Amino acid sequence: MNDFLGPYGQATIVxxxxxxxxxxxxxxxxxxxxxxxxxxxxxxxxxxxxxxxKLLELLLILKKLKDEATNWRDVRSTDYLVTASxxxxxxFMSLKYTAQVLDGFNLTTQSMIELQELLDKFTVICSMRxxxxxxxxxxxxxxxxxxxxxxxxxxxxxxxxPALQALLQGYGDAQFDxxxxxxxxxxxxxxxxxxxxxxxxxxxEDEEPEExxxx
Numbered sequence: 001m002n003d004f005l006g007p008y009g010q011a012t013i014v015x016x017x018x019x020x021x022x023x024x025x026x027x028x029x030x031x032x033x034x035x036x037x038x039x040x041x042x043x044x045x046x047x048x049x050x051x052x053x054k055l056l057e058l059l060l061i062l063k064k065l066k067d068e069a070t071n072w073r074d075v076r077s078t079d080y081l082v083t084a085s086x087x088x089x090x091x092f093m094s095l096k097y098t099a100q101v102l103d104g105f106n107l108t109t110q111s112m113i114e115l116q117e118l119l120d121k122f123t124v125i126c127s128m129r130x131x132x133x134x135x136x137x138x139x140x141x142x143x144x145x146x147x148x149x150x151x152x153x154x155x156x157x158x159x160x161x162p163a164l165q166a167l168l169q170g171y172g173d174a175q176f177d178x179x180x181x182x183x184x185x186x187x188x189x190x191x192x193x194x195x196x197x198x199x200x201x202x203x204x205e206d207e208e209p210e211e212x213x214x215x
Contacts, residue, residue, distance in 0.1 A: 012105070014080060056077060
């Protein structure tokens with residue numbers, strides 16, 4: 001997994017979006033707001049793009065499950081903050097940097113392996129269900145082609161659509177629901193949360209501004 005989660009294989013990752021590096025929250029402020037001693041920005045399209053992309057794919061799936069009209073532009077991340085594991089958000093962070101923060105996660109190497117497995121399962125079950133949806137068009141296309149070619153096989157010329165539809169009713173629905181629930185559970189477990197009763201940081205707006213560090 002390269003150096004995505006650091007040498008210990010665990011970190012807090014906060015996905016950011018900004019038009020310019022200067023739009024990112026200043027690291028000096030974040031250290032005070034989040035009570036962290038260290039952290040750095042990396043480009044989402046950089047050397048750890050594959051790992052970042054898994055998180056973005058997750059967010060896209062969750063949006064689609066909510067019937068939100070969306071595409072990859074809606075979950076675009078320009079940069080991400082990496083810092084110590086199990087760092088929590090807080091209301092001050094949420095309110096001040098809503099526009100810049102796409103989402104965040106507390107991650108380990110194992111949790112990323114689990115996420116990849118879930119994404120793979122989701123892709124497979126969606127493909128399986130799609131095969132059934134497109135099957136009816138294929139059967140109708142075969143009907144027309146068989147008629148044009150003078151074929152006589154009635155299973156092609158006159159397939160029993162009602163019987164087939166009854167047989168395949170709900171095909172893959174149970175497995176789809178299982179995978180979706182597992183994805184939602186993973187997100188709820190690892191998403192960046194506001195810690196209950198976390199004290200509001202002081203002084204973050206009293207410092208002289210500094211440029212955001214981006215690598």
